[in-house]
Amino acid sequence: MAVQIRFTAASVARVRFALSPLGETVLALRVLLGAGGHExxxxxxxxxxxxxxDEPELPLLRSLIAGPMPSFLFPVPTERLPTVAAELDLLRATDEDFYRREYGAVLNAPAREAPDPGVLLPRLAGALRRCHDRLIAPHWGRMSALLEADVARRALTLVDGGTQALFAExxxxxxxxxxxxxxHGRRAPRTVHTVDTAGHGLVLLPSVFNWPNAGVDKAPVAAASIRYPAVGVGLLWEPPPPTLTGLAPVLGRARTEILAALGEPLSTAALAARLGITPSxxxxxLGALRGASLVSTQRKGRTALHLRTERADHLLGTAPEP
Incomplete structure (x- = not known):
């Protein structure tokens, strides 16, 4: 199935980005349940x-996640960097009629037979919170750094080329x-589903666990949303390079890892994604390393590329022998 998202002038002006720890939790569960994911x-x-x-609500989660998923599992964030608690509040507050329609569509049952939302939604929110704390929270620092770096990259594209260039890449x-x-869906579309933004806009959500696919909410309550694969996911689960034990106590672990990574030119955003720390x-x-003449920075358009200096190569023991 292909999905068409229609815009008005007002909704084009309301295209924005956000991260979603709840969305990543649901998609991570889908990977673990064998219904999605990638090598x-x-x-x-x-x-x-x-x-x-030992998750007691695993049967409930499986029933809602293993196949087509209801839209109420993916409330659109109202801010760029929401907490999982704020998103779970949105899930608990799901409109009853919308909940019943989505639940019935997923389980192929009459909407009136859906369990009481006042009972099921709190159960579901509790289960998702436990899953987030176990599965996502320990990695959220690295994940959010990668996702924010992707947003920074897309923002530059938007500034340089406008909305059309943003969507094109x-x-x-x-x-x-x-x-x-x-x-477009992965198969030749037999039907086309239309989503009208109706002036509410579009929220773009970079994703780790939806990789390598793009997903669109076919039943938005207000703003439409697209989850797209963030750049650099392939590096996320790689073990970090071994810290150079002799240098790390002097420079600090983060600066040592930055120098180790800068054997090739990298942007600030790329470094942040690779090392799992924030761009700031x-x-x-980098400012401290430049002050010590260990890193050089060159601007290429709107992007600054960093590279370690020959002095840093000697410090790391990576300089070629004369």
Missing amino acids: VHRAWTRAARPLLA LHPDIAWDGGQLVV AVSQH
């Missing part, structure tokens, strides 16, 4: 699957066509 997540899956063994299945956004922290460390 890139194998290392995480192997470590995470045993953490679900989001995902191969996403295309801007005459004032509407088309998200990377900038501070």
Whole structure:
């Protein structure tokens, strides 16, 4: 199925980005339940699957996540960096009629037969909170740094090329066509589903666990939303390079890892994603390293690229022999 997202002038002006720890929790569960995911997540899956063994609501989660998923599991964030608690509050506050329609559609049952939302939604929220704390929270620092770095990259594209350029590079299945956004399915579309933003706008959510696919909410309550794969997910679960034990106590672990990574030119955002720290922290460390003549920075358009200096190579023991 292809999905067409229709825009008005007002809704184009309300395109924004957000992160969603709740959305990543639901998608991570989908990977663990064998209904999605990719080889890139194998290392995480192997470590995470045993953490679900004693989850009492696993049958409920499986019933809602293993197949087509209801939209109420993915409330659209109202801010750029919401907490999982804030998103779970949105889930608990799901409109009853909307909940019943979505529940019935997923389980192929009459909407009136859906369990009481006043009972089921709090149960579901509690289960998702426990899953978030076990599966996502321990990695959220690295994940959020990668996702924020992706947003920073897309923001530069938006500034340089406008909305059309932004959509053109989001995902191969996403295309801007005459004032509407088309998200193509993996199979030849037999039907086309239309989503009208109705002036509410569109929220773009970079994702780790939806990788490598693009997903669109087909039943938005207000703003439409697209989850697209963030750049750099392939590096997320790789073990960090071994810290150079002799240098780390002097420079600090973060600065040592930055120098180790800068054997190739990298942007601040790319460094943040690779090391799992925020771009602002990377900038501070780079400033100190430049002051010591260990890093050089060159601007290329709107992007600053960093590279360690020959002096740093000698310090790390990576300088070529004369």
